[in-house]
Amino acid sequence: MINIIGIGPGDIGLLTKEGERLINASDVLIGGTRNLEIFSDFKGEKIEIKGSLRDIIDYINENKHKNISLIASGDPSIYGIGKYMVSELGKENINIVSGISSIQYLFSKIKMDMxxxxxxxxxxxxxxxxxxxxxxxxxxVTDKKIGPKEIAKEIIKRNLKKVMVIGENLSYENERITIGTPEDILKINNFDMNVVVIYDEG
Ligand SMILES: C[S@@+](CC[C@H](N)C(=O)[O-])C[C@H]1O[C@@H](n2cnc3c(N)ncnc32)[C@H](O)[C@@H]1O
Structure with missing residues (x-):
């Protein structure tokens, strides 16, 4: 059984107690560089995900005797690694632990219901x-190729009246939340890692 643990948007204080308990009991912790850095005190073996997830699946299959936890940002079931792990390893072989999604976190910050x-x-x-x-x-959820500005252009192209909320680096020290029209968003030079909320104006 491998644990797929959602660690929340980044601040360790947002990790669930169940997630923390399972991580501490693990022999091996697998995750992306940024996520592994959060667990600098972890005593076991750490494996960084670099490139293909195929290698990680092979490692998990070859090390079934070990207690392995794979950590993922936000919630693994919201555009995260959960779906892929279910398809590769089978539902009966994994334990998914929810985390606070970056999306949920942003809605709470702007005090808007989901x-x-x-x-x-x-x-x-x-x-x-x-x-x-x-x-x-x-x-x-966005990436470097399609982010707030590309989304703003798509809204303007369709002549829609929408408000955009951009949540960058959520729960980190450099968190920034920007609310504006698509035209306002186009005036901003650069956006870091972000999620975008769009809602009808008025
Ligand atoms: C592969 S998706 C994972 C989403 C994740 N499962 C969740 O529930 O938040 C990665 C994207 O999530 C968003 N994201 C994750 N953590 C974030 C954070 N702390 N601040 C802003 N966006 C974040 C970004 O859009 C990033 O490109």
Whole structure:
């Protein structure tokens, strides 16, 4: 059994007690560089995910006798690694522990309910903006290729009246939350790691 643990947006204080307990009881901790850095006190073996996840799957299959936890940002089931791990290892072989998603965190920060939101992603894929922007309240995880400015341009292109919220580096010291029209967002030079919320104006 391997644990897939959502560690939340980044601040260790947002990790669940169950996640912390399982990490401390693990022989091996697998994760991305930024996520592993948070667990500098971890006593066991650390394995950094670099490039292909195939190597990680092979390692897990070859080391079934070890107590392994794989850590992932936010919640593993919200555009995270959970789906892939279920398909590769099978539901019966994994234990998924929820974390606070970067999306949930942002909604709490702007004090807006998450009822009826449409959650989607620009992360590593070509989004269907006609469909995405047909929803009243949307939240998107983004990447370097398609981020706030590209989304703003898609809204302007369709002449839609929307408000955008950009949450950068959420829960880190350099967190920044920007709220504005797509035109306002285009005036900003650069955005760090972010999630975007879009809702109808008025
Ligand atoms: C592969 S997705 C993982 C999403 C994650 N499962 C979640 O629930 O937050 C990676 C994307 O999540 C968003 N993200 C994760 N942590 C973030 C943070 N602390 N601040 C802003 N965005 C974050 C960014 O859009 C990033 O490109």
């Amino acid at each position: 009822n009826d939101i449409y959650i989607s992603s620009c992360h590593g894929k070509e989004p269907d903006f006609d469909y995405i922007l047909s929803h009243k309240k949307v939240s998107l």
